[in-house]
Amino acid sequence: MTTLTKLYHDRVRAGDIHADPAQEACLPALEDIRVHLETTKQKRRGILGGLFHKPEEVPMGLYLWGGVGRGKSFLMDLFVENLAIEGKRRVHFHAFMQEVHAGMHAARQQGVDDALEPVAAQIIKDVRLFAFDEMQISDITDAMIVGRLFGKLIDAGVVIVTTSNRVPDDLYKDGLNRQLFLPFIALLKGRMGVHELVSPNDYRQNRLSGEQVYFTPANAAARGAIDAIWRDLTGGAAKPHTVTVKGRDVVLPAFHNGAARAGFHDLCGAMLGPGDYLAIADAIKLLVLENIPCLSRSNFNEAKRFVTLIDALYEGGVRLIASAAAQPEMLYIEGEGSFEFERTASRLREMQGQDWGA
Numbered sequence: 001m002t003t004l005t006k007l008y009h010d011r012v013r014a015g016d017i018h019a020d021p022a023q024e025a026c027l028p029a030l031e032d033i034r035v036h037l038e039t040t041k042q043k044r045r046g047i048l049g050g051l052f053h054k055p056e057e058v059p060m061g062l063y064l065w066g067g068v069g070r071g072k073s074f075l076m077d078l079f080v081e082n083l084a085i086e087g088k089r090r091v092h093f094h095a096f097m098q099e100v101h102a103g104m105h106a107a108r109q110q111g112v113d114d115a116l117e118p119v120a121a122q123i124i125k126d127v128r129l130f131a132f133d134e135m136q137i138s139d140i141t142d143a144m145i146v147g148r149l150f151g152k153l154i155d156a157g158v159v160i161v162t163t164s165n166r167v168p169d170d171l172y173k174d175g176l177n178r179q180l181f182l183p184f185i186a187l188l189k190g191r192m193g194v195h196e197l198v199s200p201n202d203y204r205q206n207r208l209s210g211e212q213v214y215f216t217p218a219n220a221a222a223r224g225a226i227d228a229i230w231r232d233l234t235g236g237a238a239k240p241h242t243v244t245v246k247g248r249d250v251v252l253p254a255f256h257n258g259a260a261r262a263g264f265h266d267l268c269g270a271m272l273g274p275g276d277y278l279a280i281a282d283a284i285k286l287l288v289l290e291n292i293p294c295l296s297r298s299n300f301n302e303a304k305r306f307v308t309l310i311d312a313l314y315e316g317g318v319r320l321i322a323s324a325a326a327q328p329e330m331l332y333i334e335g336e337g338s339f340e341f342e343r344t345a346s347r348l349r350e351m352q353g354q355d356w357g358a
Contacts, residue, residue, distance in 0.1 A: 004031045007082060022199035023071045029062050029193055030079040033159060037085050037129055061160035063135075063188055065167055066197030072163035073133050073257045075197075079161065080131050087128035092255070093135045093162070097142055098244050100149065116145065120152040132162040134258060136282075137172040137181070147184030154191050168194060214352050218291045218323035226323060230288060233259050245279045258285035264292045268305040277309045281316030292324035297335035304337065307344045313351070320351045 004027045012019045064072050080090045091099075103122070104115035112118060123130070130153065137143050153160060164171070168188045172181045188194070211229065215222035230238075234256040241255030250272065254261040260280075267280070267289070280287075295303035313320055324331060328348035332341040 004034065004078060004082065007078060020071060020199055020201060022197050023075060026064060026075055026195055026197055029195055030075065033062065033161065034079060034083050037083060037159060061192040063162055063164065063168060063192045063194045064197060065164045066199065067165065070197045070199040070201065072197055076131050076133060076161060076163055083129065085128055087126060089127050090131040090133070092241065093132045095241060096132060098242055100145060101244065116148055120149055123153060124156040124158060127158055129159045129161070132160065135162045135164040136166065140176045143172050143175060143181045147181060150184065151187055160192065213321045214348070215323040216326055218325055222323040226288060226290065226321060229321060230261060233286070243279050243283050245276050250276050250280065260284045261288040263290050267309055268302045272305060274308050274312070277312035281312040281318050284318060286319040286321070287313060288321045290323045292322060292331065294325045295332040300336060303332060307341065310344050310347055314347045
């Protein structure tokens with residue numbers, strides 16, 4: 001069998017990636033899981049945990065954490081793409097939780113007492129390996145659901161690999177009723193291997209070093225340049241992503257590994273508010289926002305939403321790539337709100353810096 005370490009070295013020699021000892025140090029743990037899953041026949045235990053059969057030995061999963069852009073998602077993709085089993089699934093954690101909420105809602109409509117049971121049972125039936133990207137918990141409802149669900153999956157023999165920007169002890173930090181979440185943290189630390197990716201390199205940020213990130217005018221040339229950046233960031237793999245805010249769905253037209261792409265009217269022409277923009281900023285690390293028009297009293301509501309969006313991105317440290325009708329200082333030069341827009345223009349300038357958001 002070709003090991004993940006050899007595959008990694010092949011990518012380095014091909015010039016696809018730069019060698020990073022911190023990344024390479026994570027590969028043996030992923031390789032152990034890969035070998036076990038590929039060489040062990042699955043004995044499906046079901047949601048009752050195998051009351052009458054001795055369960056197969058299940059490898060510990062992996063909780064891989066570290067700073068933004070260190071290569072956690074890349075390592076997960078390398079692992080999943082080269083795992084030769086059926087029943088593997090790789091999904092962004094936010095998207096997964098939306099699926100869980102939808103499944104629980106459907107179960108409640110059918111009068112099920114515990115709406116999580118059928119959701120967990122279906123996953124256990126279909127999946128041997130679940131790979132979650134960018135685990136983060138910011139909602140008390142999600143905190144309670146994920147604690148129970150992970151317990152059920154692990155007890156049933158589903159192997160979980162997840163990435164996060166936070167050490168397990170900092171998940172849902174300072175959250176409401178956090179003491180109810182602490183058993184889940186203990187479960188992660190007791191039933192999964194915890195590995196920190198300690199790399200000095202922020203590869204997502206480095207990809208943009210020296211790159212133009214604000215394009216004006218928003219013409220075909222700007223579109224072509226942004227397309228090239230987007231391909232570099234995502235490898236051409238992107239699909240719509242839904243952020244759920246208080247029961248409402250906000251759709252990002254394209255999303256991959258923390259990078260999102262949308263048009264101005266997708267985010268500022270819709271009836272969105274501060275809570276929506278904060279949720280978007282929390283769910284992504286980089287936003288490509290295209291076709292920002294000149295702003296005035298004729299599109300005052302869209303202008304207000306744009307200001308709120310930029311504030312949320314700025315406070316969240318989200319990297320911004322944009323195409324616009326004019327330079328920041330000339331986007332909003334007349335009408336109500338033009339004076340207040342000076343702060344937004346200043347932030348747009350600051351966010352163009354190579355090191356901004358690092």
